[in-house]
Amino acid sequence: MENLNSGAFAPTCTRETWVKRQALMARVRDFFVRRNALEVETPVLSAYGGTDPQLDYFEIEDPKRFMMTSPEFHMKRLLAAKFGDIFQITKSFRKDEFGGHHNNEFSMVEWYRVGMIQDKLMDEVEDLVSEIIGTKLNARRTRWIDAFKNYAGVNPFCEKLTDFADACRAREIPVPEKSETLTREDWWDYLMVFLVEPALASNGPEFILDYPPSQAALAQTYVDNEGYTWARRFELFVNQVELCNGYTELTDPVEQRRRFYADLEIRKGMNKPLPPIDERFLAALESGMPACSGVALGLDRLFMLALGKEEIADVILFPSPIA
Template identity: 30%
Template sequence: MSEEQSLSEVLQVRRDKLAKLREMGRDPFIHEKFERTAMSAEIHDNFEAFDGKEVRIAGRIMAKRTMGRAAFFDIQDMDGRIQTYIREDAIGESEYEIVSTYDIGDIVGIVGTVFKTKKNEDSVRVSEILLLSKSLQILPEKFHGLKDTDTRYRQRYVDLIVNPEVKKTFLQRNKILRAVREYLDNEGFLEVDTPILSTIAGGAVARPFITHHNTLDIDMYMRIANELYLKRLIVGGFDRVYEMGRMFRNEGMSIKHNPEYTAIEVYAAYEDFNYIMALTENLVAHCCIQANGTTKVNYQGTEIDFAPPWKRLPMAEAVKLYAGVDFSTVQSDEEAREIGKKLGLDVDSSMKKGHIINEAFETFCEEHLIQPTFITHHPVEVSPLAKRNGVDPTITNRFEAFVNTWEIANAFSELNDPIDQRERFEEQVTAREGGDDEAHMMDEDFLNALEVGLPPTGGLGIGIDRMVMLLTNAASIRDVILFPTMKPIGRPDSGSKKQEDEASE
């Protein structure tokens, strides 16, 4: 008999049991509520207080052992598992016959008394058991669990049932998100909501998802960032604001990229990027402590310490250190392009010195940034929304935070000169017309807001999913997103070779 035939027969047996229950007048999907008075962990942690007392528990049958006129069911709820002991003489012969139709995966409600078995195991002696929902599918066998990653991500509901460590990761994620809000709220920041749909995709260099609004008969974009709306609120008089939510970028997929992801952006009026640096390192350290009890984590075999202060390194200094090129001596864009070619970078005639420095940094420096490091003072060419440095106008008062070679945060002193901002938008529009579909669009309303007046402001964006990966030792971004983006089953590949390679990282 093939494995498929065997599986089909087992599934049929479950449906036969379902029919038998209905013939006996029992509803296998009860519509009444079941009131619980205790959870498994609560009983384990406070056994002496519960010993000998009646409890009402509910959960999923994860194991069953039958011995004649008695049976043991392991019941799993939100907090863990607890053993239950069912005797025929305690619940009655007819009820015990019904219990024989229950399968692993079924959801039951139980009334019983807490006690310890002879093997000293916390248990519940059952006086009443009620089927709340019949499971018609088969849970993965306990010794091997659900290991296939593709199935785990597609059937996260099964993954959460059979892999306790997965549930732990998402409980930690919840702690981290609450810690973010707690820290910012205590610092006087106001949480706000801004549009997800907009007629202009702005605030970042990224390719947007496009949709269509039927009533207005216009194309709209799902947000790639919420930056420009949040800065409008600073103009309006909210001095400290933040928003944490979903962003959407129509780009490649990899172990650290998902098209739909969670990010937070934070803005503080009358502050600069130095204040934001301190805010960033303190915020991440706070989240690490809340999730793990310490500022240190072991990420995939490497110990990382998030305790402030983090290392600070200007981008040009990093390039000098790791690529061996001192761009401070380079006098022209043409000379920079020639150096870039010698370094093996992908250089074209439109690239300026700042572009070359950034390319050299990404190629030669990022791989060395394991411990938390702030890379500062990016070239103005790659920072269209950042304020120029007061001493050197070719660079900006910007930083990116790197951990484990990944960028997890981007921040700067916000550009509040509307004339400079218009010029940079115009450069972006030219790049977009030249085929760069990730370049910024012109946003006249935002420019109008700047003309009304944006005070000196420090802004920050953090990739929440990447931060959660690091703080929970998750190997892939899909391990920290409950329902990651997946290609539909059976759909032929239609993406580029580059996207396929990224997805397999």
């Protein structure tokens, strides 16, 4: 039997904070109602899981089901069914995510705007966040490649991978062990965490946009004047906290299927489980999902910022370690 102290039952969030959180949640819902978005509710348990190599999911056996890492696929099926502009406040689940800004089970608001270009959706994200935290953001907008050049001091497409290690040394952060085995994408992830994101904290709110296609499997792509291909993806960072992830959504079913299989090959190389491809989602694309932009925003993180808390455990009643 587990030996617990007398206070082990208690939540990590106080009643006073929870009351404030609920008031903020009501304001989030009202924000979308005022803007004529329809609230929907989709399953958190599904026969299909996403293929993203960077996300680990919970499985349930007999019959096999997946706890959803995002309501994205179901919501896009609703878009294809002509539901129009929609939003959802829901729980999502991701395995092996703990920390000051992470929890296995978390709250998000995800929404889609039919016919809206990405820049306008970023405006709406900024409006929502500004309304909830009580301060106008005025977030800068910086391309991903420029963020690496400005904040990490290296071109992410440099000819020699050793340039990444040199960038670490120049800014006095540790070079990873066995750095010679790291791929270019490994380096991107490492420098984003240790150089780019910390720099964002000192420069105020900032959108990072236009990511490499390999980091946005559900987004449309375009080719710039220099011949580089970019995914129409954006993230918003406030006080070094990543708040959201948004796309100009891919609507081509053939390209989407190709990307799913590419993801599965990467997962196979990482010795990760291989989920079945969501054929119902692909059928929705084949039926003609409308052009749209969509974004998912972490509510626990947003409320943490709005209420001046250091960790999301301060705005969640029972985070994963004590649930």
